[in-house]
Amino acid sequence: MTQASATPAVDTHPIRLVNNDDLKRNRLTVFFRLILAIPHFIWLTVWLFVLYVAGFFFWLIALFAGRLPDGIHNFVGRFTRYSTHVYAYSSLLADPFPGFTGAEASYPIDLQIDPPQQQNRLGIFFRFLLAIPAFLLAYILRILMNVLAFAGWFYALFTGRMSEGIESLGTYALRYEAQTFAYAFLLTGKYPSLGGAPTA
Amino acid sequence: MNVHPVRFVVTDDLRRSRLTVFFRLLLALPHLIWLTLWTYTMFIVIAFQWLWVIGAGHMEEDIHRYIGRFVRYNVHVNAYFMLLANPWPKANGREGYPIDLELDPAERQNRLTVIFRLILAIPAYVFMVVLHTVLNVIAFLGWFASLALGRMPQGMRDLGAYCLRFETQTYAYILLLTPRYPSLAGSSPPQPAVEQPPVEQPPGI
Numbered sequence: 001m002t003q004a005s006a007t008p009a010v011d012t013h014p015i016r017l018v019n020n021d022d023l024k025r026n027r028l029t030v031f032f033r034l035i036l037a038i039p040h041f042i043w044l045t046v047w048l049f050v051l052y053v054a055g056f057f058f059w060l061i062a063l064f065a066g067r068l069p070d071g072i073h074n075f076v077g078r079f080t081r082y083s084t085h086v087y088a089y090s091s092l093l094a095d096p097f098p099g100f101t102g103a104e105a106s107y108p109i110d111l112q113i114d115p116p117q118q119q120n121r122l123g124i125f126f127r128f129l130l131a132i133p134a135f136l137l138a139y140i141l142r143i144l145m146n147v148l149a150f151a152g153w154f155y156a157l158f159t160g161r162m163s164e165g166i167e168s169l170g171t172y173a174l175r176y177e178a179q180t181f182a183y184a185f186l187l188t189g190k191y192p193s194l195g196g197a198p199t200a
Numbered sequence: 201m202n203v204h205p206v207r208f209v210v211t212d213d214l215r216r217s218r219l220t221v222f223f224r225l226l227l228a229l230p231h232l233i234w235l236t237l238w239t240y241t242m243f244i245v246i247a248f249q250w251l252w253v254i255g256a257g258h259m260e261e262d263i264h265r266y267i268g269r270f271v272r273y274n275v276h277v278n279a280y281f282m283l284l285a286n287p288w289p290k291a292n293g294r295e296g297y298p299i300d301l302e303l304d305p306a307e308r309q310n311r312l313t314v315i316f317r318l319i320l321a322i323p324a325y326v327f328m329v330v331l332h333t334v335l336n337v338i339a340f341l342g343w344f345a346s347l348a349l350g351r352m353p354q355g356m357r358d359l360g361a362y363c364l365r366f367e368t369q370t371y372a373y374i375l376l377l378t379p380r381y382p383s384l385a386g387s388s389p390p391q392p393a394v395e396q397p398p399v400e401q402p403p404g405i
Contacts, residue, residue, distance in 0.1 A: 133341050136337060136341070137334075137337055137338075137341065140333055140334050140337050141334065143330060143333070144330050144331070144334060147326060147327060147330050148327075148384075151323060151326075151327070163384065164385055165383055165384025165385035166384055168384070168385065169384050193355055194353065194355025194356055194358070194359050195354065195355040195358070196355075197355060197358040197359040197362050198362050198384070198385065199358075199362070200208040200210055200299075200358065200361035200362045200364070200365040
């Protein structure tokens with residue numbers, strides 16, 4: 001078992017990634033992983049579309065209330081967790097086929113999300129602008145994750161398990177991406193953290 | 201965990217001088233020129249060493265140290281250039297920089313892997329290119345952060361050091377310093393031996 005959230009800086013972030021993966025991989029599902037993930041990609045796209053449309057109203061509500069209401073927070077949180085499950089599955093960072101609901105503690109690579117907290121309204125108003133540096137990093141880390149998944153595909157096919165180095169770097173990138181999304185979609189006022197990087 | 205023969209030692213305190221951060225590109229220029237010149241000479245050295253290691257199965261200790269210094273200098277210059285450390289590095293690649301390289305002595309290598317070293321290094325090289333892009337983005341964002349805060353955020357420094365460490369292990373592998381493949385896992389330096397308290401002898405023995 002590996003732990004992605006290792007440092008206090010990461011542990012105290014309201015969006016935390018929990019890694020309970022045992023590194024074992026089923027060669028057959030690894031071989032067909034991209035095909036198997038297609039239903040999830042379709043469902044993820046539909047969900048994301050709804051979120052983009054509703055996102056503007058969520059932003060207005062948060063701007064007035066200073067935070068997301070509990071129901072909306074749970075909805076966006078579930079989507080963020082679901083996308084983490086799907087990307088963990090498609091990037092070979094975990095083995096089981098994920099559920100479609102984004103329920104907590106339902107997948108080996110999971111996301112813990114703290115309840116909504118009061119946020120600075122100015123921060124909410126300029127949220128998308130403020131998130132640009134984080135998006136830039138998340139984009140680069142997404143490319144890194146794709147390269148890791150490509151190499152990991154061969155590794156997992158040959159050995160029947162995932163390399164620990166690929167897994168730790170991949171979950172690090174995935175966690176940063178989830179925190180960026182959570183920040184952009186107002187789940188938290190805390191900026192994504194680069195802490196918890198694998199040691200040099 | 202089996203310790204990698206090419207390791208990083210990070211003693212940087214995260215503090216940055218705003219003035220040298222602002223002019224970092226300019227200040228690094230002499231080092232970049234010297235590094236380029238040194239790199240040109242290394243092509244010839246490595247071509248000969250490749251033949252030598254195929255014949256002898258290992259690298260001579262002196263030449264191993266020399267190539268090691270080149271790789272260490274590359275670490276120092278990149279660490280300075282990418283804002284992973286603050287002091288102006290020395291031009292000789294000796295140990296003592298806040299982002300430093302620890303290198304184990306030369307060891308025997310499998311001749312077949314030496315012959316095909318460049319081909320074997322391709323996957324690591326691909327990773328290295330991606331991680332170098334990450335490092336560039338870190339340096340770009342770190343420039344603003346260091347100017348604003350007077351310090352480099354630890355997360356940025358750590359991720360940057362990780363990328364540079366993988367890059368260095370890839371170079372070390374290609375330049376025949378080690379037969380060990382670059383590792384994506386952390387390469388913590390060996391822990392100092394913990395001093396054991398003296399064992400009290402029972403009386404009468």
